[in-house]
Amino acid sequence: MQYEAVIGMEVHVEINCKSKVFCGCPTVFDAPPNSQTCPLCLGMPGGLPVLNRSMVDKSMAVGLALNCRIARETRMDRKNYFYPDLAKNYQISQDDQPLCYDGYLDVDVDGEMKRIGITRAHMEEDTARNSHTVGGGQSGVDFNRSGVALLEIVTEPDIRSAQEAFAYLTALKQLLQYLDVSDCNMEEGSLRAEANISVRPVGSDKFGTKTEVKNVASFSGVQKAIEFEIARQIKVLNDGGTVLQETRGWDADKGVTLSQRLKESAQEYRYFPEPDVPPIVVDDAWIDAIQKSLPELPTARKERFQKEYELSAYDAHVMTLSRAMADYYEAIVKAGADPKKAANWLMVELLALLADAKVEISDSPVSPENLAALIGLIDTNVINGKIAKEVLVEMFKTGAAPAAIVEEKGLGQISDTSALEEAVQAVIEANPQQVADYRAGKDKIFGYFVGQVMKATRGKGNPQLVNEILRRELDS
Amino acid sequence: MDGLTEHDIARLASSAQLYLDDNTRAQFTREINKILEYVQVLEKVDTEGVAPTRHATDRLNVFREDIPQTPLPVEEVFKNSPLDDGSFFLVPRIIDGEENS
Numbered sequence: 001m002q003y004e005a006v007i008g009m010e011v012h013v014e015i016n017c018k019s020k021v022f023c024g025c026p027t028v029f030d031a032p033p034n035s036q037t038c039p040l041c042l043g044m045p046g047g048l049p050v051l052n053r054s055m056v057d058k059s060m061a062v063g064l065a066l067n068c069r070i071a072r073e074t075r076m077d078r079k080n081y082f083y084p085d086l087a088k089n090y091q092i093s094q095d096d097q098p099l100c101y102d103g104y105l106d107v108d109v110d111g112e113m114k115r116i117g118i119t120r121a122h123m124e125e126d127t128a129r130n131s132h133t134v135g136g137g138q139s140g141v142d143f144n145r146s147g148v149a150l151l152e153i154v155t156e157p158d159i160r161s162a163q164e165a166f167a168y169l170t171a172l173k174q175l176l177q178y179l180d181v182s183d184c185n186m187e188e189g190s191l192r193a194e195a196n197i198s199v200r201p202v203g204s205d206k207f208g209t210k211t212e213v214k215n216v217a218s219f220s221g222v223q224k225a226i227e228f229e230i231a232r233q234i235k236v237l238n239d240g241g242t243v244l245q246e247t248r249g250w251d252a253d254k255g256v257t258l259s260q261r262l263k264e265s266a267q268e269y270r271y272f273p274e275p276d277v278p279p280i281v282v283d284d285a286w287i288d289a290i291q292k293s294l295p296e297l298p299t300a301r302k303e304r305f306q307k308e309y310e311l312s313a314y315d316a317h318v319m320t321l322s323r324a325m326a327d328y329y330e331a332i333v334k335a336g337a338d339p340k341k342a343a344n345w346l347m348v349e350l351l352a353l354l355a356d357a358k359v360e361i362s363d364s365p366v367s368p369e370n371l372a373a374l375i376g377l378i379d380t381n382v383i384n385g386k387i388a389k390e391v392l393v394e395m396f397k398t399g400a401a402p403a404a405i406v407e408e409k410g411l412g413q414i415s416d417t418s419a420l421e422e423a424v425q426a427v428i429e430a431n432p433q434q435v436a437d438y439r440a441g442k443d444k445i446f447g448y449f450v451g452q453v454m455k456a457t458r459g460k461g462n463p464q465l466v467n468e469i470l471r472r473e474l475d476s
Numbered sequence: 477m478d479g480l481t482e483h484d485i486a487r488l489a490s491s492a493q494l495y496l497d498d499n500t501r502a503q504f505t506r507e508i509n510k511i512l513e514y515v516q517v518l519e520k521v522d523t524e525g526v527a528p529t530r531h532a533t534d535r536l537n538v539f540r541e542d543i544p545q546t547p548l549p550v551e552e553v554f555k556n557s558p559l560d561d562g563s564f565f566l567v568p569r570i571i572d573g574e575e576n577s
Binding site for chain 1: 491532535541544547548553554559565566567568
């Protein structure tokens with residue numbers, strides 16, 4: 001039988017507020033354990049949670065960017081369960097009135113646009129972090145993460161393959177980074193993705209039993225875990241078995257999902273309204289203000305780059321992968337560089353240097369203005385393209401301006417006709433046999449002479465002039 | 477209203493992670509039903525056309541600005557802790573994969 005996969009994603013993303021969502025504790029990553037806590041986020045009795053306005057603003061921005069409707073009246077709820085990472089035995093979350101609901105995100109799956117429905121995005125607090133490395137059969141609990149602003153984004157079961165799930169996560173992360181609401185660092189846990197996966201016979205409109213896959217540390221891990229899980233479920237069904245509703249963890253080393261918890265006795269969270277946080281009422285003015293504050297989003301920016309700078313779809317795609325990249329690119333153009341040359345130098349040369357040095361574009365030692373100046377030096381024949389690449393390497397090392405490097409290293413292009421004529425003359429005299437061959441009709445040998453002259457000028461000869469003079473001297 | 481059965485009480489106790497032996501379960505079932513009977517008087521109030529109350533206050537939109545405050549000194553943090561190592565609260569080993577949220 002032919003099966004198809006039905007997948008929904010749940011993404012938890014830590015929103016980059018400076019303080020926690022219900023108390024003023026700082027949220028610096030990697031602070032010493034339990035150094036960013038207070039009676040409230042430690043779950044002491046009597047604490048009064050007060051909602052961080054910035055969390056509501058940023059969550060609404062995400063909702064609007066995901067084409068969601070924004071609830072005009074919403075509230076926080078208590079989700080009750082027992083676990084050592086939850087000191088007060090409930091998590092403040094949102095149950096049946098999420099702030100954002102009923103949206104979608106269009107994602108590019110191998111050149112095809114696919115619309116993924118967004119069921120909801122709701123505000124909640126993060127839990128403490130458990131570490132299992134403490135000896136003596138105990139676990140350590142660090143409450144620095146307890147109460148950090150967390151947004152949970154849930155999709156409709158619209159995803160049909162591991163590849164689509166990967167494309168969705170990539171597009172969502174790109175959007176969140178454009179909005180500057182999270183650093184989306186999976187390794188540090190500021191973005192966590194879970195997949196609900198089931199399979200059903202092709203053509204069926206019923207859902208199969210789903211499993212939930214957790215503990216995945218990267219997007220490619222999510223893709224592999226989903227691929228594995230789809231194959232596993234199909235095999236179970238083909239062997240005459242039934243898929244159990246359970247949580248499964250991804251074991252990246254073995255490349256398999258493993259059962260962690262059967263979900264037959266569904267958790268009862270006994271949600272009820274959080275009495276300590278008054279309801280939230282959102283009016284048009286608030287939504288308008290957030291809407292106006294949204295930056296240009298990736299898809300719109302990509303289309304504008306194609307139109308305004310006449311970039312190819314691929315180049316525009318690369319130039320808008322991140323907001324930092326797009327900003328950098330536009331800064332080069334704004335500093336006067338030709339848009340196509342700017343894209344080329346950024347994509348081919350600078351990105352390679354950044355990748356080698358494992359440096360983010362936002363920390364590039366080469367400023368966009370200096371890259372524009374470098375392109376300017378080529379355009380005005382001060383240096384040729386080959387030398388420019390060397391200058392860029394030097395700029396990357398020192399952060400210096402290109403003109404200073406050209407000056408200091410004497411890399412300026414030789415466009416002085418008499419100097420080049422001298423060099424050409426010397427090369428002709430040193431290679432009588434080749435000259436004879438050339439004059440006898442071996443046209444191809446011309447490149448050899450160009451190479452010799454460039455060698456003599458240490459690559460600095462103006463290539464156009466060198467060509468002209470060589471032709472004139474050899475053909476005469 | 478039919479009242480709660482011992483089965484209901486057992487389920488609630490399990491949700492609250494309370495252990496009740498047969499006697500206490502029977503006792504609590506009786507006592508909780510008594511309390512429920514007592515508040516049943518509220519059912520006599522005509523609530524036709526009255527919207528459900530979700531909050532006891534009439535306040536709306538109470539927010540704080542996103543400004544970090546000084547956290548508790550670490551010595552204070554562990555003052556009430558039954559077991560810690562000065563950095564972490566220590567709890568019985570947590571089984572992998574039971575995490576929530």
